[in-house]
Amino acid sequence: MNTTRIDIQEPGPTEVNRVATTPVKTETRNTASGLPASKPPQRSPKFLPWLAIAVLVGLGSYVGYRWWQYTQVWVGTDNAYVAGHISQVSARIPGTVTAVLVEENQLVAAGQILARLDPADLKVRREQVRAALAQAEAQVNQARAQVRGQEAGANRTQLEFDRADKLSREANSAISKQEFDNAKAALDAAQAAVAAARSGVTSAEAQVQVAAANLKDVELQLSYTEITAPAAGRIGRKNIEAGNRVQPGQALLALVQPDVWVIANFKETQLTNLRPGQEVTLSVDTFPGHAFAGRVESVAPASGAQFALLPPDNATGNFTKIVQRVPVKIVFDDAAVREFAGRIVPGMSAVVTVSLRN
Numbered sequence: 075m076n077t078t079r080i081d082i083q084e085p086g087p088t089e090v091n092r093v094a095t096t097p098v099k100t101e102t103r104n105t106a107s108g109l110p111a112s113k114p115p116q117r118s119p120k121f122l123p124w125l126a127i128a129v130l131v132g133l134g135s136y137v138g139y140r141w142w143q144y145t146q147v148w149v150g151t152d153n154a155y156v157a158g159h160i161s162q163v164s165a166r167i168p169g170t171v172t173a174v175l176v177e178e179n180q181l182v183a184a185g186q187i188l189a190r191l192d193p194a195d196l197k198v199r200r201e202q203v204r205a206a207l208a209q210a211e212a213q214v215n216q217a218r219a220q221v222r223g224q225e226a227g228a229n230r231t232q233l234e235f236d237r238a239d240k241l242s243r244e245a246n247s248a249i250s251k252q253e254f255d256n257a258k259a260a261l262d263a264a265q266a267a268v269a270a271a272r273s274g275v276t277s278a279e280a281q282v283q284v285a286a287a288n289l290k291d292v293e294l295q296l297s298y299t300e301i302t303a304p305a306a307g308r309i310g311r312k313n314i315e316a317g318n319r320v321q322p323g324q325a326l327l328a329l330v331q332p333d334v335w336v337i338a339n340f341k342e343t344q345l346t347n348l349r350p351g352q353e354v355t356l357s358v359d360t361f362p363g364h365a366f367a368g369r370v371e372s373v374a375p376a377s378g379a380q381f382a383l384l385p386p387d388n389a390t391g392n393f394t395k396i397v398q399r400v401p402v403k404i405v406f407d408d409a410a411v412r413e414f415a416g417r418i419v420p421g422m423s424a425v426v427t428v429s430l431r432n
Contacts, residue, residue: 149348150427153399154338156358158420159331161305163188165320166298176327178312182303188327189314191299200292207285214278221271228264235261307331308416334418335406336368338426339378339399347430348373354404359423361414367407370428374401404428 169191176188238257241248311328320326336356340348354368377398379386404426411418 147430148427149340149344149430150425151338151340151344152423152425153340154336154356154404154424154426156334156418156420156422156424157337158334159305159307160310160420161307161329161331162325163301163304163327163329164323164325165191165301166322167191167295168319168321169299171314171316171318171320174312174314174316176309176312178309180309182307182309182329184303184306186303187300188303188309189301191301191320193296193299196292196296196299200289200296203285203288203292207282207289210278210281210285214275214282217271217275217278221268221275224264224268224271228261228268231257231261231264301326303329305329305331330420332415334411334420335371336404336424336426338402338404338424340402342377342398342400345373345400345402348402348428352431353429355427355429356404356406357425358418359425360418366410368404368410368426369407371403371405374403376400 171189172192173190174188175190176182176186182188235257238249238254242251242254307329309327310330312326314320314326348370350370350372352370354370356366356368357364358366377400379398406418
């Protein structure tokens, strides 16, 4: 029988170290099935986006509810502008400018002279009208003298007719029928002459009235040579210089009065509960962060489109529904703008918020 010899060698130091440093893998097995045991399940992070969406929906709902509450109490618009009285000062007669007495942005009082026109031609015409008036008055005096003379002759003729009439009535008539008729004709002629003289007085007096009216007209035209301010305010635009030839109605100066208000163009859907007298909070872009108090004074009787130069015609069939804007006039409280007098001017942009509680 062959035998196999197996030599068992002792491990050397190097192999011992290799065995010592080699990690030993341990495997947990299920004692019942002998299979490896499964790891405990970990919670998935997929639920986090749904939580964020729920938070956002809740926050949006709250904000929407608060905004709905706000719109039930307040309405506002930034389509608002400061407005005021702007007068276009013009000449009432043609003429040549001899002097301009104001400058741009100057404060003026009501009735203050702004410019003067050359009055030379009107002064000559005034002298002519005065002469015509004097002549008409002289004609009136002459006509009145004629009336007095005619009346004296008519009185004498009346006396003669009375004597002739008395004599003609006596039993033994001292005058003939022809003499009586002549006396009657003379009386009629004298009375007609008196009436004609009185008519001449009336005509002469009418000429006096015409001449007097012409004199008043010339005096009025002379007063127009001084162009005055129709109200107190500031000169905003000056289009006049000495030596210019101006015509009636030509815009020479713009006068801006100190009173200002705000025209806010609200959407028609915002006017449901808007009424005159409601309190308003205003802000002007020139003074950011400063709130002005005011109130609604009135609502326009038509939308802004109806006041346009070419209002829309929706009956043509080419129709697009657009929310219309209606102008609302809002006035400042006097105390709110007292310290800003002269600094809030027409044309500035504004933002208004109206309280609907009132």
